[in-house]
Amino acid sequence: MPHWLSTPHWSSDIPLDTPHPRLDALKERGFVRLEDLADPIPESEYLALEYMDWKSGGDTNFAPIATADGELDCRGFWKPGDERPDKGGRFTSNAERCPCIKNYVEAVDADFGRVRVIKLEPQDYDTALSQIHRDDNNRFNPPDQGWVVRSWLELTDNPDSFMVLMEHGDDGLPRRDTEVHVPLHRGSQFVVDTQRLWHVVCHSGSAPRYALISSFESGPVLERWIESRLP
Numbered sequence: 001m002p003h004w005l006s007t008p009h010w011s012s013d014i015p016l017d018t019p020h021p022r023l024d025a026l027k028e029r030g031f032v033r034l035e036d037l038a039d040p041i042p043e044s045e046y047l048a049l050e051y052m053d054w055k056s057g058g059d060t061n062f063a064p065i066a067t068a069d070g071e072l073d074c075r076g077f078w079k080p081g082d083e084r085p086d087k088g089g090r091f092t093s094n095a096e097r098c099p100c101i102k103n104y105v106e107a108v109d110a111d112f113g114r115v116r117v118i119k120l121e122p123q124d125y126d127t128a129l130s131q132i133h134r135d136d137n138n139r140f141n142p143p144d145q146g147w148v149v150r151s152w153l154e155l156t157d158n159p160d161s162f163m164v165l166m167e168h169g170d171d172g173l174p175r176r177d178t179e180v181h182v183p184l185h186r187g188s189q190f191v192v193d194t195q196r197l198w199h200v201v202c203h204s205g206s207a208p209r210y211a212l213i214s215s216f217e218s219g220p221v222l223e224r225w226i227e228s229r230l231p
């Protein structure tokens, strides 16, 4: 069967093997599901945010909650002449409108970079697969510092929607035989090495789906946070 993507693909050359310290919890599969968040984040926290037009993995808008300089900007960490790794994030004006979300991120206690709420319009499975990609999370991250990974907290309730994850193949494209689905009901929480795994969301609902995505530095603090939330 021919692959549904072709090379060269912009994700294919993003580094995979580097000396950065990694999390044991992600070693085997590249992702880990945590127990569902007990108390849902109130709808008012994510509907009242300021969203920006920014496309990633489909028809998306993003509300930046932490950025490189605290400005409402989706790309701030890689400003020409002021390139920084995706760490040391500073809260934006949006953070004042979502105290529960801000508390959630701070309670992890690990170094965080960009923190954003994603708003994704519905897209079927085939459309999603055409948008699958790997992230460039560790650009400018010194190799002796922890590998940057991402956490998800699902804000809306879409039990029939799911994130598709696949390992990287020798041909530089996602490997279908490694495909897994992570369910996206409200409160679903998981940590993914989105630089290692190809990822995208299939969203079958009729209204947009919202999720909190945060970049965190791998290390003992994040490892302990994950361990304390395993199902």
Ligand SMILES: [Fe+2]
Residues within 6 Å of the ligand: 056, 057, 133, 134, 135, 194, 199
């Ligand atoms: Fe991504």
